[in-house]
Amino acid sequence: MMQIKNIHAKIGDNDILKGVNLTLEAGKVHVIMGPNGAGKSTLTKAIVGHYDVKVTEGEVIYKGKDILKMPPEERALEGIFLSFQNPVEVAGVNNAYFLRTALNAKEKYHNQKETNAAEFLKLMKVHVEQLGMNTDMIARGLNDGFSGGEKKRNEILQMEILQPDVIILDEIDSGLDIDALKAVSEGINRMKDGKKTFLVITHYRRILDYIHPDYIHVLQDGKIVKTGGPELVDILESQGYHALQKDT
């Protein structure tokens, strides 16, 4: 579905990614774990085209094209979605208005009929309730004054409404209470349709118990150093990343 080939990337003058290779398979849940500062968020930012990250080598092939040549909005329109580790607050831009604009942009891009305001409000209400969000979030500014957990739920709301094909979730589980973790995980599971691919970055197994990953990849010092099945989580939890380093 998506091939990440030999990605080298810098932030400022620092080499952060040092040759990442990873193939994301359709219908599968890929998990990346790894120590703080290893470059996990940097990898996600490279995929969506964040201006901080300068890719110096490699390519990301998706639908037969190297997406690294596309501006960020085009990557999104092509179906790539990143739930940010720290979503920004946008005061004054209404949450519902923003999301409908994004949805309409996608519909327009794919020559589909644009969802009108009334239809959209209905759609949004359904998802907001499913995610156990407060309905007043619809009318508030985008992430404006949202708590950490509320922001994460709002990212999942965006994902559910935009229905992307490549779903990258950067620490979607951090800062979530027990109910929120469950609601968010259920949201992710609802998206599974056998075609979409998931790239989930996490430090904890809690979320993995809900979303049942197919592959665990370990990213360390800018490279994928190990790939395995769900059993790899147990090894990491008992021995830490340190042990793995010796291992390779």
Place this chain on the structure above:
Amino acid sequence: MQPITLEIANEEHPLYERVKALGIPANKTEHYRHFAIKPLLSKEYDITIPTVGTPIQGTKLIIENGVVKEYPNGVTLSFIDDFQADSTHYDALYFMSHVLCQNVINIQTKNDITFEIEHHFSDKNRFIPYRIAIQIEANTQVEVFESFHTKGSQESLLLYGVDVYIASESRLNWIRNQNRYLDEAAIVGSHHYHAAEQSSLDLHTFDLGSGNALHIYKIDLDSYASTNASHLLLATQEAHSGNVVYINHNQPHSKSIQESRTILKDGATGIFDGKILINHDAKYSKAKQNSKAILLSKNAHMYTKPQLEIYTDELEASHGSSIGELDEEVLFYICSRGIELEEAKKMLVLAFASILIDTLDNAKYEEIIRMDFELAIKD
């Protein structure tokens, strides 16, 4: 055809000496410094001093090339040839417009009323000076929506102003919406608002587009009087546009809140010169002033001059100002959801402006201004 100099003023007029003392504004005159007043005044104009027409009663105050065509029901209209202007005003063109204008259009309100003022101005190369005075009866609520219709008036200059007296315990809500293009008359408005005891003035100004305009205000506050002033400026292309607002707290317990928001595109120049003066007698006054500007282009220039001048100890005052660009991280976030960069910028600019548009408490005017804003930002 002639330029605007002292020579066109009547020496006999009681305010002539004030104009002379302050001097016709030039490039160095403090509050005109960034407005490019000199080329504007030195153009050759066909100078027209408006006459008293035969206005009909209607719903609006309609002024065509300085002549009143219609005035609203429920007010008394008169023309005053010896109007008592504010002799302590700081602006030379305030006095100049009084000297040139032979008949001040005078409106006296009696009860609560809402009306619109429409300025129509359609001639080329013409200079028209006129003034409007409005007396607001005590204990009433008045709302005024002022707009400009200046198509076809290229190379012209409109020099006008209002003198408004808000009697005690009254409330005036004044919305000035100015949405204009580069090929329309330049506007200089020089105003005086006097809020008497326990009265309040809400002044919301919207200056949009590529036209040149400068508005100069002096607001005087008596005891327990308050003003809430907001200024939204969106200047595009080569526009020079702005507001000079001096708020004088003259008596105790007066209160002012002022917020200026400016968005500059292309090679536009924006001006916000705000001075809050708290006089010795104005104990227990409160003043708050804030100015924020967003530059959408490297060639745009913002001149902000927030000043607090305080002559008493017992008060609360604060001011702040910032000039910046749109937040890159926020723009990226919006684009990462499939929205084009230009659209994302528009969204953020509208959000920035909305704070001043959405708080007018009048759905009809909010809608008009929002539409004008969206048109102007595309220009």
